[in-house]
Amino acid sequence: MVRLYFRCFLWLTALAWCAALSAQTILVKPYVQAGRQTALGTTDSRVIVWLTDVQPGQFEVDFGATTNFGRLSRPIVTPLEFGKEGRYLKYSAYLGRLPLDGQLHYRVRLGEQIIRAGVVAARKSATNTVQFVVVGDTGDGKADERKIAYQIGRAAPEFAVIVGDIVYPRGTVKEYLRNFWGPYNNTVDAGPDTGAPVMGTVPFYGVLGNHDVGASNLATVADGLGAFYFFHPPRNGPPPLRSHLRVRGTEIQLAAFKLAASDAYPDLSFYSFDNGAVHGLCIDANRHVDFTEKALLEWIRADLTCSRAPWKLVFFHHPGFQATLAHYREQQTRVLAPLFEECGVAIAFAGHVHNYQRSKPLKFKPAQAKPDRTGQVNGEFTLDEQFDGSTNTVPQGVIYVVTGGGGAGLYKPRVEEVDPRFQPPAANWVPFTAQYIADRHSFSLVQADPQKLVLRQLDEDGFEVDRITLTKPLPSVLPPKSAATNAPPASPK
Numbered sequence: 083m084v085r086l087y088f089r090c091f092l093w094l095t096a097l098a099w100c101a102a103l104s105a106q107t108i109l110v111k112p113y114v115q116a117g118r119q120t121a122l123g124t125t126d127s128r129v130i131v132w133l134t135d136v137q138p139g140q141f142e143v144d145f146g147a148t149t150n151f152g153r154l155s156r157p158i159v160t161p162l163e164f165g166k167e168g169r170y171l172k173y174s175a176y177l178g179r180l181p182l183d184g185q186l187h188y189r190v191r192l193g194e195q196i197i198r199a200g201v202v203a204a205r206k207s208a209t210n211t212v213q214f215v216v217v218g219d220t221g222d223g224k225a226d227e228r229k230i231a232y233q234i235g236r237a238a239p240e241f242a243v244i245v246g247d248i249v250y251p252r253g254t255v256k257e258y259l260r261n262f263w264g265p266y267n268n269t270v271d272a273g274p275d276t277g278a279p280v281m282g283t284v285p286f287y288g289v290l291g292n293h294d295v296g297a298s299n300l301a302t303v304a305d306g307l308g309a310f311y312f313f314h315p316p317r318n319g320p321p322p323l324r325s326h327l328r329v330r331g332t333e334i335q336l337a338a339f340k341l342a343a344s345d346a347y348p349d350l351s352f353y354s355f356d357n358g359a360v361h362g363l364c365i366d367a368n369r370h371v372d373f374t375e376k377a378l379l380e381w382i383r384a385d386l387t388c389s390r391a392p393w394k395l396v397f398f399h400h401p402g403f404q405a406t407l408a409h410y411r412e413q414q415t416r417v418l419a420p421l422f423e424e425c426g427v428a429i430a431f432a433g434h435v436h437n438y439q440r441s442k443p444l445k446f447k448p449a450q451a452k453p454d455r456t457g458q459v460n461g462e463f464t465l466d467e468q469f470d471g472s473t474n475t476v477p478q479g480v481i482y483v484v485t486g487g488g489g490a491g492l493y494k495p496r497v498e499e500v501d502p503r504f505q506p507p508a509a510n511w512v513p514f515t516a517q518y519i520a521d522r523h524s525f526s527l528v529q530a531d532p533q534k535l536v537l538r539q540l541d542e543d544g545f546e547v548d549r550i551t552l553t554k555p556l557p558s559v560l561p562p563k564s565a566a567t568n569a570p571p572a573s574p575k
């Protein structure tokens with residue numbers, strides 16, 4: 083009889099254990115991240131990440147070049163403990179030695195149960211065409227965010243960059259769960275009312291906006307700085323900076339944060355990557371960053387000059403050149419303009435201002451090293467009035483794009499037409515705006531090969547609202563050597 087009771091006890095224990103396992107909730111379905119690699123090498127890597135409640139599971143990830151997979155990765159499990167703000171388990175599976183230009187098939191399993199399966203593009207080698215999305219100001223939890231997510235899914239980019247204010251209002255883990263993961267990852271049915279599970283197959287790079295660092299005191303908001311848990315950026319940033327983002331909290335909170343965000347803090351602030359003919363540089367432009375700090379400027383210069391990619395693009399949150407009254411005086415990134423020009427940057431993308439703006443190609447000579455007390459940076463403008471992006475496609479200067487129409491409420495008035503209260507002096511503003519669309523949400527879709535880059539702006543219904551083409555100048559033809567020898571010396575300019 084005792085033996086029977088003991089057997090019953092074992093069975094009941096096993097059943098309870100199974101019941102507990104089945105109670106596990108997947109809060110963020112597996113999604114893909116770009117991983118640590120920066121410059122193009124001979125192979126690529128990816129990270130598959132997901133989030134559950136605190137019930138652990140023996141997950142595994144099969145991956146390979148075909149649906150036969152052939153390789154296995156077991157995830158690292160990281161507890162995220164925020165007290166009454168929530169407790170989670172984060173899983174990160176590293177997939178390495180992936181051939182460039184290929185496709186990666188993966189599936190995440192819990193035993194025999196398939197949690198998610200997907201196909202991800204590896205990065206393109208330098209001579210191949212790559213297509214990607216840039217968008218900012220996304221996770222507001224409104225209907226327009228879901229429309230944009232759906233259109234991004236339809237565009238099928240190979241990667242995406244969110245230029246800040248990823249999640250509103252304070253970038254907490256709870257806000258990611260409420261406002262972001264549904265439209266961009268968890269939804270099953272793609273549609274304008276639901277979004278699309280685009281992050282299951284497309285690696286998104288994150289850039290820090292003001293709302294993303296809006297809760298950096300963990301003693302006040304324990305689950306703040308959610309971006310550092312969810313994004314796994316490349317790790318090639320500058321040495322420790324005086325003006326890096328500072329995280330505050332109790333000693334225990336800071337230790338837990340650094341452990342849990344190990345792949346992202348502080349790397350999410352500054353990093354770069356290559357994909358195909360594109361070099362992308364992501365910069366934290368929040369006010370804690372000092373763009374006169376020598377170590378930072380040297381790192382930016384080295385990063386841009388070392389890259390041989392035909393198209394050098396920069397991504398940050400705060401636009402220096404834009405014509406909406408809102409945020410107009412936050413011009414701290416203007417001081418980087420000479421460096422961008424010197425290093426051959428083609429386009430600088432920003433968000434923060436909730437609409438679409440594209441500048442004429444411009445050169446800017448700042449009259450001051452830092453913004454003044456109002457945040458403004460005066461200087462001297464030189465505009466390229468000839469570039470039109472269709473018949474003249476070689477810009478003389480940097481094109482500044484604001485693509486902050488990712489879902490948050492639109493900013494409408496343009497400073498030069500609407501608001502009589504604000505008349506910036508010529509040292510601060512000239513008519514540099516080539517395109518301005520503020521009556522709809524939108525995102526940028528870019529296609530680049532070594533000779534040509536096409537930027538299209540698509541609205542929330544998928545209609546193209548702007549398009550420009552950039553091409554590389556034809557190589558100058560040198561005169562024959564004999565002719566050069568006999569030619570008179572050139573007069574100095």
Ligand SMILES: [Fe+2]
Nearest residue numbers: 247291292434
């Ligand atoms: Fe912002």
